[in-house]
Amino acid sequence: MEKFYLNENEYPEGVSSITKFDTGEYPSVVDRYFTRFYHKKTSEDGNENEDHLILYHSNRVCLIGLAQSHIAFKKGIVGITYNIGNCDRSLNQVKGKHKKGGMNLQPLTTLAIITCKDGSEYKVLSCVTGKLIETNDRLKGNLNKLSIEGSGYVAIVLIKPENCEKAKSSLVSEKDYIPSCSF
Amino acid sequence: MDFILISDFLDEIGCCRICTLRFLKPNIDDFLDVENSLKSKGIPINQQCKHETKRPKTNTCVACFNVFNFIDEIIMKVKSSEWLKHYEVKRFVTSYSLPVSLDLAQLQIWLALIEKFPNMFDSERPPDISIKDVMKNILNTKLSDDLHKEFHPDGMMINIFFVIDNEPEMMTKLESVAPELMVERNKQRKKFRTEIVSRNYFEKFFIPKNIKLEKFRQEFSVPPQEPSSALQLEKITFTGPTVFVAGRYNKFSRALSQSPWILNGKRITEGSVQEVIVDAIASYFKVSESSMTFMSSGREDVDVRCLGRGRPFVLEIMNSAKTFLDPSSAVQMEEKVRKSNVVAIRDLQMIPRDDLRHIKSGEEDKKKIYRALCTVDSDVTVEILERLNIEKEFEIQQWTPLRVLHRRTLMQRPRMIYGVKAFAVKDKPNLIVLDIVSQAGTYIKELVHGEFGRTTPSISSLIDMEIDIVALDVMDIDLNFPKSLNRT
Structure with missing residues (x-):
């Protein structure tokens, strides 16, 4: 191992080595860039948790995914499709700086449908009003990724500046969040 | 061409x-001695005076409104101006702002000449040497002698403004003379909220070819009458040349942005690399900070240091009072920047405008060398370090990072990684230091952690485990510009 040690004497006077950087309290990638918000949802009979996780970046970019407590993780997920019947979200294309051509989304717009082992299906909702920027084609064949915070994003949605406050206030903050059906 | 006939005619309508001479196809240098040049074209001097008794009231030339009578006044005003001391430059140019009325007068004379001498004058090519060119020729020669400065396009600009009293009213008549020419112009005016016609627009479109003489005559006389309002010398202003100063900068702070970071009118971080540098340089060139433009070969994030030789930058200095930078002043500027403790500059030097392309090319295709401090969840092993010592170059595909997605096009960009070296840190088993040589434009933070699979391959995917970047330094930018001066 010693032969791999960094030679820290190359730094000029007055410039500290990069290794002197305090890594003690360094937050994770998600914690550095995003604020967690939740959209609470239960099945029609009120017994199943279908909560969504929204990772909100200060530049209005949102990663939409499932909360850890979503019932689908307990059941086991066997499929995801962006083809929601009348429209295939994975065909979404945006052009240029202003992301022209992205599908317009409302909070209750379906982004994708996931299928569980028992055959039941769950809709992944947009949760915010915005424009669809990107779907996550890496999820297909790697369905276990869905449970990883960040990498498990189902879609990237960009909110208009004027809709940000409204979007945030319609969601539940991390501090106030209690998973649905946790009684 | 019968110069005497034309000369007679111009004399009769009241030209100086x-x-x-302007209408007699002269060389531009003929204006340095007008009498002789007329004589050499066969115009006797006494003939010039022939009509003076006939037209006693032609005190004002119908073509130039006596603009050439201002030459001595201009020279006197320039010579006595305080600004001459301000600008320590050896070269000058002159610029003229003349009322459109003079263009209108030219058109009136032009139409008259075509009417009178149909075979001698073209309806598209101007019949004369322009007033501006004659003024330039006469004034530049005289000013050059009087100011002991060389006439040169890169010099300070002496701007000479003439105005005339009732010009706007007169211009409204153009609408009825040539409505079709004003359609386009009115579109432009709505857009730029500018004058009725600009001189450029007039000179380009208001030419005999586009004008119906009968219609024109309803509003304007052909040939022109003696001007009813006088031309006035409004002001003379000075503009210094634009110069370029290049250097390289180091940034030692992880809390300093390259340019002022202001969001919704509020400052996010105090100071910036740009402000520290500009602040040290502005006073020497006697300019305000706002007339300096900072350009650099790329930029680093606010929390990234820039070490080594530093990052090449260029300052564009407009309205500069100087065109040189003496080495001792340059060293003083470098020392002043060093006192900030967060920024240092070196190799400060003037560069010609052409050298700007080096900076621009450096943005796209130069190699950048980085050092990244990374953490892994478990202890670093020899296997991991060996896997990350990569000598062979490889290509990555990088989707636009989420943190810049709001202002950059979403697309997958290929980037070359030319090599990676991995180091362990003594007594800190979960740290890895990576030295990365990459193509300009690579987002290094995303290259390390992979950004949820949006950069592939990433350092994380290469070792198939989570790895995060906690600190980053730029170690070198592989661009040998500006040249090293080896000053100490």
Whole structure:
């Protein structure tokens, strides 16, 4: 191992080595860039948790995914499709700086449908009003990724500046969040 | 061409001698001695005076409004101006702002000449040497002698403004003379909220070819009458040349942005690399900070240091009072920046405008060398370090990072990684230091952690485990510009 040690004497006077950087309290990638918000949802009979996780970046970019407590993780997920019947979200294309051509989304717009082992299906909702920027084609064949915070994003949605406050206030903050059906 | 006939005609309608010469296809240097040039074209001097008794009231030339009578006044005002001391430059140019009325007068004379001498004048090519060119020729020669400065396009600009009293009213008549020419112009005016016609627009479109003489005559006389309002010398202003100063900068702070970071009118971080540098340089060139433009070969994030030789930058200095930078002043500027403790500069030097392309090319295709401090969840092993010592170059595909997605096009960009070296840190088993040589434009933070699979391959995917970047330094930018001066 010693032969791999960094030679820290190359730094000029007055410039500290990069290794002197305090890594003690360094937050994770998600914690550095995003604020967690939740959209609470239960099945029609009120017994199943279908909560969504929204990772909100200060530049209005949102990663939409499932909360850890979503019932689908307990059941086991066997499929995801962006083809929601009348429209295939994975065909979404945006052009240029202003992301022209992205599908317009409302909070209750379906982004994708996931299928569980028992055959039941769950809709992944947009949760915010915005424009669809990107779907996550890496999820297909790697369905276990869905449970990883960040990498498990189902879609990237960009909110208009004027809709940000409204979007945030319609969601539940991390501090106030209690998973649905946790009684 | 019968110069005597034309000269007679111009004399009769009330042109001054210089203007008469302007319509006789002269060389530009003929205006340095108008009398002789007229004589050499066969115009006797006494003939010039022939009509003076006939037209006693032609005190004002119909073509130039006596603009050439201002030459001595201009020279006197320039010579006595305080600004001459301000600008320590050896070269000058002159610029003229003349009322459109003079263009209108030219058109009136032009139409008259075509009417009178149909075979001698073209309806598209101007019939004369322009007033501006004659003024330039006469004034530049005289000013050059009087100011002991060389006439040169890169010099300070002496701007000479003439105005005329009732010009706007007169211009409204153009609408009825040539409505079709004003359609486009009115579109432009709505957009730029500018004058009725600009000189450029007039000179380009208001030419005999586009004008119906009968219609024109309803509003304007052909040939023109003596001007009813006088031309006035409004002001003379000075503009210094634009110069370029290049250097390289180091940034030692992880809390300093390259340019002022202001969001919704509020400052996010105090100071910036740009402000520290500009602040040290502005006073020497006697300019305000706002007339300096900072350009650099790329930029680093606010929390990234820039070490080594530093990052090449260029300052564009407009309205500069100086065109040189003496080495001792340069060293003083470098020392002043060093006192900030967060920024240092070196190799400060003037560069020609052409050298800007080096900076621009450095943005796209130069190699950048980085050092990244990374953490892994478990202890670093020899296997991991060996896997990350990569000598062979490889290509990555990088989707636009989420943190810049709001202002950059979403697309997958290929980037070359030319090599990676991995180091362990003594007594800190979960740290890895990576030295990365990459193509300009690579987002290094995303290259390390992979950004949820949006950069592939990433350092994380290469070792198939989570790895995060906690600190980053730029170690070198592989661009040998500006040249190293080896000053100490």
